[in-house]
Amino acid sequence: MNREQFIACVEREQEAVRGFLLALCCGNRDEADDLAQDALVKAYLACSGFRDGGKFRSWLFKIAHNTFLSHRRSQQPPTISIDAVPIEALPQRGSGEGASDLYLAFATLPPKERSAITLFYLNGYSIKEIAVITETSQDAVKQQLSRGREKLREKLKIEN
């Protein structure tokens, strides 16, 4: 894949990647866009070795997910316990969709659960595909989904 092909593919997929990272960053648009830029640069540097023609989006998501995790690791933010903090007490993001309750509830989930939930509900990936993207087993994905879902439901119900 050459530079022109890469840019053409990214133009098609950038919204999906940015949306995925926006959800992982709980509505923080600047952070999500910075991570998306980093992930796409990494993808560009690795694109000469990309062979799997039909799964470009999954490949980008995999890189975006790894970029997000390493960014989180470098920042070491404390994961907020689901029971510890009510939604009202969570830090407020910017305006628009970032400020939604869903994102605020999302902030209480560990990054891996966040990834699994986003890929499953927002991007419509199957458990098998999520396992490939997040480089975990299908059982682990199922566990992350069920835990994340429970926590989200609980949090959103409290809000309701």
Add this chain to the structure above:
Amino acid sequence: MEKDKELEALFLAQKPHFDDGDEFMKKLTKRLDAVEIVKQYQERTLRRYRIVIAVAFVVGIISGAASTIWLLSSPIELPSVNFQTQKAFLLWLVQNSRLLAAAFFPMLMTFAACIITSNVLEIIEMRQKMKEEYI
């Protein structure tokens, strides 16, 4: 696994829309240009490394072979070096110069080979690291 319909509806309702796609792509293209410059610089450095190693290898082989030939072709009865002195250590050096040279040159060659090998390995590792870092 069954999808939680409520949660799915909530997610789909929150699906973000980006109207600054062009700006994002412009920024990305600029970054890719910068990356391209760094990449070219790294490739140039790697090429230079390879040339240096090849030259060092050839020079090592030629100088090692030349000195060995000189040692073997010089007459045995004549000392290979002459310090024009009567000092015991230097006399001992003159008397054993062939033996010492025969030991020294292979050592030098081995040392050179070690350095070359380590440099080659370093380059291979560097290339692998470069690849891994970007995935």
